[in-house]
Amino acid sequence: MRSIFLVFALFVFSVAPMQAVAEESPPLHLNRAQSVINAFQVICQLELPKLDFKHIDLKATAMHMVLQIDESAPSAENTVTRSKAWIGTLTDGPFSLLLDEMSGANGRATSCAIVADVPDRDAFRAEAIRTMKLPRAPAPELRSDGSRSYFWDGALGPETTVLVRDFAPAGKPGVMLKLLLKVGPGI
Numbered sequence: 001m002r003s004i005f006l007v008f009a010l011f012v013f014s015v016a017p018m019q020a021v022a023e024e025s026p027p028l029h030l031n032r033a034q035s036v037i038n039a040f041q042v043i044c045q046l047e048l049p050k051l052d053f054k055h056i057d058l059k060a061t062a063m064h065m066v067l068q069i070d071e072s073a074p075s076a077e078n079t080v081t082r083s084k085a086w087i088g089t090l091t092d093g094p095f096s097l098l099l100d101e102m103s104g105a106n107g108r109a110t111s112c113a114i115v116a117d118v119p120d121r122d123a124f125r126a127e128a129i130r131t132m133k134l135p136r137a138p139a140p141e142l143r144s145d146g147s148r149s150y151f152w153d154g155a156l157g158p159e160t161t162v163l164v165r166d167f168a169p170a171g172k173p174g175v176m177l178k179l180l181l182k183v184g185p186g187i
Contacts, residue, residue, distance in 0.1 A: 033127040035090045036116045040177045041132070043097060044112035048156055051110045051181040053082060053101040060086045060097055068096075079104030093117065098178075107185050113163075113178035121166040124175050125150060128164055132156075146170025159183065 030038060043063075047056060060067075065086035075081040079102050086097045095116040102109050118124045129137060134155050140148035146169050152162040156179065163178040 030092075032092050032116075032118050033120075033124040034131065035092050036095060036114055036118060036124070036175070037128050037131050037177065039088075039090060039095055039116075040114040040179075043114065044179045045132075045156065047112065048160070048179075048181070051112060051179065053099060053110055056097075056099050056112055057084060060084075060088070060099075063088060065097060075102065077104060077106075079106075090116075098176075105185065107183050109180065109182045111178055111180040113176050115174060115176045117173045118175050121168050121175055125164050125166075128177060132162070134162060142169060146172065 043056065043059060044051070065088040067084065067086050069083060069085040071084075072080065072082040082101045084099045088095055088097060093116065095114055098111070098113040098115060100111045125137060128134065132155075134152050137150050138152070140150050142148050145167075147165050147167050148169055149163055149165045154160060155162045159182045161180040163176070163180065165176040165178070167174065
């Protein structure tokens with residue numbers, strides 16, 4: 001009994017000073033790019049290795065995000081596509097969560113994306129590369145819709161793709177940070 005008391009006393013006396021220091025520390029302040037990347041990591045990236053549509057759906061509901069789109073329909077090659085989109089708010093502004101899943105005989109592909117306005121799209125991409133420890137940025141793919149997309153295949157594990165997309169060439173604001181996971185048949 002005495003040893004339990006000593007362990008408890010040591011715990012209280014060692015944790016109390018750390019707790020006091022933590023309470024005195026100023027809250028962590030993230031800039032807009034870091035805030036958006038943090039939201040992506042918490043909502044999308046923590047779901048690896050599975051990236052489960054239903055679990056992210058439940059997470060968005062628990063975060064009191066406002067559902068904007070909820071669609072499910074058969075699609076090409078005998079597959080089913082589900083899509084949901086929500087609007088949420090970070091301490092520094094709004095963001096959107098986009099969730100898509102296509103499943104069929106060949107497997108399943110699930111994507112989770114955060115979309116938000118940021119002051120500097122190039123600085124956002126650099127911060128995402130640094131924070132997520134991605135390799136150097138590849139050359140962008142320029143699309144006819146005026147977007148430029150940077151892809152990192154396998155960056156977060158097998159069958160994963162990370163995408164940073166913006167519309168800088170078209171002069172439109174905003175960025176998308178997206179995670180795509182492909183799982184073969186037998187899921």
